[in-house]
Amino acid sequence: MHDDPQRSGNWTVPDHVPADLVRFLDFRTGLGPCPHAQISEFHKGPPVFYSPLSHQDRGGEGRGAWVLTKAEDIRKMLQNANLFSSAEPRSYAMGESWKLIPLELDPPEHGKFRAPINPLLSPKRVAALEPRMREIAAKLIDQIKNDHECEFIATFGEQMPVRVFLEMMGMADDELAKFRDWADMIVHDRARRGQAMSEVKVFLQEQIAEHRANPREGTLVTEVLSFKAGDKPFSDEEVLGTVFLLFIGGLDTVVSSLSFHFRYLAENPDEQRRLREDPSLLPDAVEELFRAFPVVTTGRILSEDTDMFGVQMKKGDMVAGSTLLSTSDPDEFENPEIIDLARSPNRHNAFSFGPHRCLGSHLARREVQVAIDEWLKRMPEFRVKPGTEFETLGGGVMGMRELPLVW
Template sequence: MRAAVQPVPDHVPQELVSSFNLFTGPGMEPAPMGDPHAAIETLLAGPPVFFAPGNTRNGEGTWVVVRAEDQRRVLQDGETFSSNRNIFASALGESWPMIPLEIDPPEHSKWRSLLNPLLSPRRVIGLEPIVRERAISLIEAMKSRGTDADVMKDFCLPFAVSIFLQFLGIGSERLEEFVGWATDLLHGTPAQRTEAARTVVSFLDELRDLRRQEPTDDFMSFVTQARIEGESLSDMEVRGMSVLLFIAGLDTVAAALGFDFYYLAQHADQQELLRTDPKRIQLAAEEMLRAFPSVTPVRRATRDVELQGITIRKGDLVACPSMTANRDPAEFPDAGKIVLNREDNRHVAFAYGPHRCLGSHLARREIVIGLEEFLARIPTFRIKPGTAPITHGGFVFGVDNLQLDWSEQEKAQ
């Protein structure tokens, strides 16, 4: 259940109010065989900036900035467009920022300097063997379940969660429990979401307290020992960081893999190309990140500001869907076409500006390794006859379920 739609503020000109919204607009509600990316692409034919009533979970409307160039302007200017919103905490009736996402520049940069080395390309190379091992064991278990398996539930989500557990320094024996929390947090009813949020926070708080006393060599030990300008981090700061790392890499990685499998299931020829020549997977993964990105960054204006001749007032929310920027014809030749060997692909699935995704190196390796191991183990697959994948819009687009069928190929082998 979503909150009631709040009235459109008086300063918004009526002609700029649209019926589109990321949650309930045409093509956005959970739908069998839905294609929220195709639905949102239609915005590129309309005004570059418009107002979408009820475009947030609490019913508040937002401006929507459609074009890549305008989005860059918003996302690069953290002084005018603030990301300090305490989203996760406010759902619990609390007030603390997720760090560094909800901290504005210039303070933001000290947090990035602390965290960047943890997810640097070199650190990610170190994590690769475990990422591959987790991918293989989940895919093999899914395969043994046959075509009753659901790729989202049996592979994409547990894969993303298991890498986070590894990062936290927790063994995969707690995987099922964490997948349950993640599922409730991301897809549950409002009550389930709040309950799961509380459980995750208290788990991470306990782990923080434990690692403060007995540090090891994991992420939590690192942040509890870290100092910024000579000061240790407070309990709330450690919480703000660990909660963000938990939620930032779950739905996003699962969604990327889910949309990739959904697309490939409908394009057996492309699957074959990647299966027979896995060197192509890296470029293909980038093109699928361009075509099926999941995140819409949102900011709040800290002063009145003009964009495309429209006045955005101090306090207004501004949404920048990566999905329209990534299909903007001013940025990409044949923007609406999926070209798996596209070169020079400067897409914005990981955003722009100071808050550009901290986990992009890890995310990319998870996606490429996930695709490599899946294509190496599962023969040509299609959407299981009689089933229809369910997709959804929102601030993070995703795939709810995806059943695939590879039995014909298995019989032929």
């Protein structure tokens, strides 16, 4: 083993990693106020490098990862689930081994479990939710619009999508703050991840038991209880893994996306005006905002030794594919640093590629479009509160601590 040349002697890298390919990037350490621009600077270096610390330790401290920077290479990783495995459970962080379903399954098991889950968040089902999304958004905006300022995330950015999703799950929203704390610890806080996962597990087991005893037609938890993989009903552990993934996914990623999207609009009043004057631009604008401000970095585990991406990788190595790098690749997008709300074509992978493409992509798109549309209809021109110093949060999902707005 040899020491990481960019840090003190606390970090080491495997012998098969060339010393000149070591960089330190765990997508959570040393983040500045503009993490997307900061991380895109890695495009100036080698197309693949090794970071001595990974954003996903999966139960072990100090585990490193190969980091891919090219969109084409990241697609190859995401589409080759046999070589780049997702099957190492995050529950290792709490000393257990049950899996998030279908995220932590490889083909062919993945397809068997994903098939019954797909309809839960289909375009048709999501479209039917739009009136309720607009109702919730309008109510939240009306509560704050006369205050002339707000902390966006607490008052709207987390309230709107999380309330929508908890209704879908068939859960009460009176403990929303606690749910968000859990999501924050699991996604952003390596030290407390296992504790938070344990607490969520107990809560969800209680919810599942309640839905078994008193089914609530049309809610996600009740529907999952009836699922089969092929002709075999989901086991209790598989039900838990599915509900756990839905629950955490619904609490964090859209909130993080909305935070970056609204920050951009607040800092660019001309873009606000364009969308107010022509709402038909909104679908393309939202796609560009997802491209410019993606939030997810995923990890895969190599199932065998391979020579790929110009380096030698070993079985068991972790490989990170970050949307923050794939959507800012200058070989993939012309002038990726320029945010063009009319960009077309826009073949980004903010929702991943391959068998693990995001289950909630249709919901996320619809929620963001509705949120921006309702806000622009009801609010005057808004901007970031003067003197704001942004604090960003990293890990598997990039986030923002606060977004103070004034109007």
